[in-house]
Amino acid sequence: MTTHIGANKGDIAETVLLPGDPYRAKYVAENYLTEVTLYNEVRGALGYTGTYKGKKVSVQATGMGIPSISIYVNELIQGFNAKKLIRIGTAGSISRDLGVNELLLAEGAGTTAALREQYFANKVTFIPPASFNLLHQAYESAKKEGIKAKVGSVLSEDRFYDDSDEIHELVASYGITAVEMETAVLYTLAAKYHVEALGIMTISNSLVTGEELSAKERERNLDQMIKLALATAAE
Numbered sequence: 001m002t003t004h005i006g007a008n009k010g011d012i013a014e015t016v017l018l019p020g021d022p023y024r025a026k027y028v029a030e031n032y033l034t035e036v037t038l039y040n041e042v043r044g045a046l047g048y049t050g051t052y053k054g055k056k057v058s059v060q061a062t063g064m065g066i067p068s069i070s071i072y073v074n075e076l077i078q079g080f081n082a083k084k085l086i087r088i089g090t091a092g093s094i095s096r097d098l099g100v101n102e103l104l105l106a107e108g109a110g111t112t113a114a115l116r117e118q119y120f121a122n123k124v125t126f127i128p129p130a131s132f133n134l135l136h137q138a139y140e141s142a143k144k145e146g147i148k149a150k151v152g153s154v155l156s157e158d159r160f161y162d163d164s165d166e167i168h169e170l171v172a173s174y175g176i177t178a179v180e181m182e183t184a185v186l187y188t189l190a191a192k193y194h195v196e197a198l199g200i201m202t203i204s205n206s207l208v209t210g211e212e213l214s215a216k217e218r219e220r221n222l223d224q225m226i227k228l229a230l231a232t233a234a235e
């Protein structure tokens with residue numbers, strides 16, 4: 001049992017899917033896993049373990065933003081021995097080449113948050129990349145399952161509202177295609193503790209065109225991402 005996860009040792013699989021939304025965790029457990037147990041309800045951050053194609057997999061809600069996901073990822077790794085962490089999130093596109101509904105495998109992440117100060121003593125600017133192994137597996141699984149997924153980089157921000165068009169344009173000019181709020185710290189913690197991590201994102205809205213998925217569409221369209229994450233987990 002850790003401070004924010006009310007599970008016992010052995011309750012959580014080595015491979016954990018990480019949605020921000022607790023209802024997404026429930027949806028994955030109820031629609032894709034068998035032999036499911038609910039191991040966490042602390043603060044409503046639902047966590048389930050089940051079986052997918054013979055493999056034990058967990059799905060743990062992380063809440064929104066870098067501080068929240070940091071808590072769950074720290075506890076999953078240090079308290080429960082998690083080894084493969086796959087974020088299944090939503091993101092906003094800042095590129096005309098990435099439309100709503102598309103899937104993005106985040107090979108890299110930048111951030112406007114304070115990770116440089118916090119993790120690198122304010123001396124180095126470095127966000128570790130995705131696990132090559134998981135990225136490669138996800139890319140191959142996408143081909144095998146006929147799921148279209150692009151590979152690119154995201155910007156993990158501390159702000160959902162009042163974020164800066166200027167910064168989006170700047171990072172877009174360096175090839176970052178979407179913004180979200182967690183992947184940079186997921187990759188940083190994975191590197192620190194020598195485990196594997198990958199962010200898979202569904203584009204829920206475009207900050208370029210203003211197009212966005214409705215809440216219902218968002219739910220339905222996340223299925224491709226969930227299938228791809230589980231196919232990657234089952235490898």
Ligand SMILES: O=P(O)(O)O[C@H]1O[C@H](CO)[C@@H](O)[C@H]1O
Nearest residue numbers: 020021064065089090180181
């Ligand atoms: O859909 P999730 O996984 O929560 O991810 C995105 O959605 C939230 C904002 O609406 C932030 O957490 C952002 O990163």
Ligand SMILES: O=c1cc[nH]c(=O)[nH]1
Nearest residue numbers: 090091092179180181
């Ligand atoms: O952080 C996020 C997530 C989805 N869409 C956005 O615009 N921002």
